[in-house]
Amino acid sequence: MAQLQQTWNNSQFFSGSDDPRIATVVDQLKQDIQALGDRCAPFVDYIEQAESFVPGENPEVETVMAAIASIHRQRITVIEQQRNLGVFISSILSVDTQDKSAAAWLPTLQQLGAERTQALQPLNIFLIRVPDAFITTLLDKSEVEDLSFYINHQRQRRDFLLSVAQEKLITGLAVNGLHSWGNLYDDLAGDLKCDIEGESMGLAKAANLLSHPQRSTREAAWHGIRAAWSSREKTAATLLNSINGWRLEAAKHRSQKREMHYLDKSCHESCIERQTLDTLMQTTYEQRSIGQRALNAMAQVLEIDCMAPWDTMAAAPVAMETESDIGFEAAIALISDAFSRLSPEMGEFAVMMAEKGWIDAKPTPNRTTGAYCTGFSMPREPRVFMTYEGTMNNVMTLAHELGHAWHNWVMRDLPMMRTSYPMTLAETASIFAETLVRDALLEKADTPEKKLAITWQNAQSAASFLVNIPARFEFEKRLVETRKKGFVVADALKQMMANSWQVWYEDSLSHYDDMFWASKLHFSISQIGFYNYPYLFGYLFSLGLYAQQNTYGDRFNQLYTDLLRDTGSMTAEAVVQKHLQQDIRQPEFWQASLAIVDGSVRQFEQLVNEMAGQTTGAIA
Ligand SMILES: [Zn+2]
Secondary structure, three states: OOOOOOOOOOOEEEEOOOHHHHHHOOOOOOOOHHHHHHOOHHHHHHHOHHHHOOOOOOHHHHHHHHHHHHHHHHHHHHHHHHHHHHHHHHHHHHHOOOOOOHHHHHHHHHHHHHHHHHHHHHHHHHHHHHOHHHHHHHHOOOOOHHHHHHHHHOOHHHHHHOOOHHHHHHHHHHHHHHHHHHHHHHHHHOOOEEOOOEEEEEEEHHHHHHHHOOOHHHHHHHHHHHHHOOOOOHHHHHHHHHHHHHHHHHHHHHHOOOOOOHHHHHHHOOOOOOHHHHHHHHHHOOOOOOHHHHHHHHHHHHHOOOOOOOOOOOOOOOOOOOOOOHHHHHHHHHHHHHHHOOOOOHHHHHHHHOOOOOOOOOOOOOOOOOOOEEEEEOOOEEEEEEOOOOHHHHHHHHHHHHHHHHHHOOOOOOHHOOOOHHHHHHHHHHHHHHHHHHHHHHHHOOOHHHHHHHHHHHHHHHHHHHHHHHHHHHHHHHHHHHHHHHHHHHHHHHHHHHHHHHHHHHEEOOOOOHHHHHHOHHHHOOOOOOHHHHHHHHHHHHHHHHHHHHHHHHHHHHHHHHHHHOOOOOOOOHHHHHHHOOOOOHHHHHHHHHHHHHHHHHHHHHHHHHHHHHHHHHHH
C-alpha cells in the first residue's frame, strides 16, 4: 500500500491562490461566456416564432439544430473550466479561511456564474417553448442526446416561464438581492459570539459543545447560542422575510397561466412528484413515535426524565474503548474493510482516495468547520474535506463523505449533463456507506457498552431524521403561508417554530427550540427553499435500498451501481421503478424503510433495558 495522505494535493490545477494563471483563466472565461451570449442572442427572435419550428415544415430547423449542438459543446467546456476554478478556490478557503487572495476571487466567480446563466437564457427558453416534434428530432442527434433528461425536465416548467428580458432581469438582480441576504446570514453567523461558562466563542465552537458529555456544558452551550441569536433576532427575521418575500414575488409573476405552488417548485428541483412528497411526510407522521421512542430511550441512558433540545446531539455516554484514538490510517482501513463487504472495488476506492491525496482531513488552524465532498471536472476527480480528530463520529463522517465520493466515481465516465443528481438522491450513497461501516462495527462489538455506543448513533439518526427534519418542513410551510399575508416578526417566528416542534416532538422533549429558525442555517440558504425533506427522503430511501441486499444477493452490487449511475438522468420515481420495481408514490415503500428504523430503535431499546437490568442487579 502506498503512503496514505491526510492533506489534499490540488497543485495539478493551480499552484495556489496567487497563481497568475487564475487571472488568465478568468479572462478567458469572460470571453467565452461573452461568445456564448453572442451565439445565443438570435434565439431571442426565434422564441417569438417558437411554435413554427416544426421539422419538415420549417427550413430553418436543421440550421438551428446544428447551432444548438455547437453551443452545447462550448457550454460544456465553459462549465468544466468554471467548475475546476471554483472547486480549486473553495478548496483553498476550506483549509485556510483567511486566504485573502482566494476570498477575493469569490465575487468574481459568483458573477461569472450569473453571467453564464444569462448568456444561455435565450437558448434555454427557446428549448422550453418549441413544439415536442422539434425536441424529439433534436434529441435523436448523438451530439446532444446527453441533454435529454435536462431538457425534458425543464420543459415541465413551461407554464411558469417569463420573457427573456424578465428572466435575465431576475437572474441579474438576484446576485445583489436575493443571494446577498444569504451571504449576509453567513457573515452574521461568522461574527456572532456566544458566552458559554464564562468563555466567549464563535458559533462553530459553541455548536461542538452541544455534543459534550457533560449535560451542564451542553445546556450552557444551547443557552449561549440562543442568547447570541436572540440579540440579533430582528436582523435574522428580516433575512428570512426578505428571502421568502423575494421567492413569493417571483412566484406571483410566474403564476400567470396557473399557480406555481412553492412545494411543486421544490419537488421539481428535487426530481420527485408532489404525490411522493405528500406520501413521504404523511407516512412518517403516522410513525413519528419511532423517533420519539428513540429520544425516550436516549433519556434513559442519560438518566434523565426527558430529553431537552441540548441533549439531542449528545455523544454516546458510553465511549468506545478506542474512542478518540483511531488514527487516520486505521479509519481508512476500517472503512475500506466495511466497503469491501459490498464490493472489493469500493473498498479499494477508499484507500485510493487517501493514497492520491484526494482527502483533506488534518486538523489545522483557520480551517472551516463541517465536511463535504466535491469534485473537479477535468479530469473527473472527487475530493473530500473534513477535520479528522480520531473520534468514532469522525470515522462516520469520513465514511459518509467517501460514500458521496464513490457515487461521483461510478459516474465518472458519463457525460457531464447526466451527472448532477437532485438532493433527494444525493444522500443515498453517503448514508448507505455509513450504514455499511456501522453494521461492520456492530458485528465486531463484543461488549454491551460498545454495542450501545453504536446503536446510540442509530437512535440519534432516527430522532433527527424522523422528527427534527419534519419539524423543519412544518415550520417552513407555515412561514411561507404566513409571509404571503405580510412581514412575520421575530415573536411570531418563535411561536411558529415552537408550534411546529410540538406537532412532531409532542412530549418527547422538555422544551422546544423556538430560536431554531435563526440558528439553523438551512432556512437562510438563498439558492434553495425547503432544504429539509430531501434528508428524510435520502435517509429512508438509502435504508430501504440497503435492506435489498438480502433479496438480490450477489446481483446487488451491480444493481446498486446501475442505480447510482442513473441518478442524474431520471426522476426518483423512475429510478426506483427501473431498478427495484417499486412505486415510491405509495406508502408501502416508505413503510418498509420505517420498519427498518423501527427495528434498529427496538435493538437500542433492548440494549438500554438489558444494561439497566444489569446495573440494578449489581446494586442489589
Ligand atoms: Zn451528505
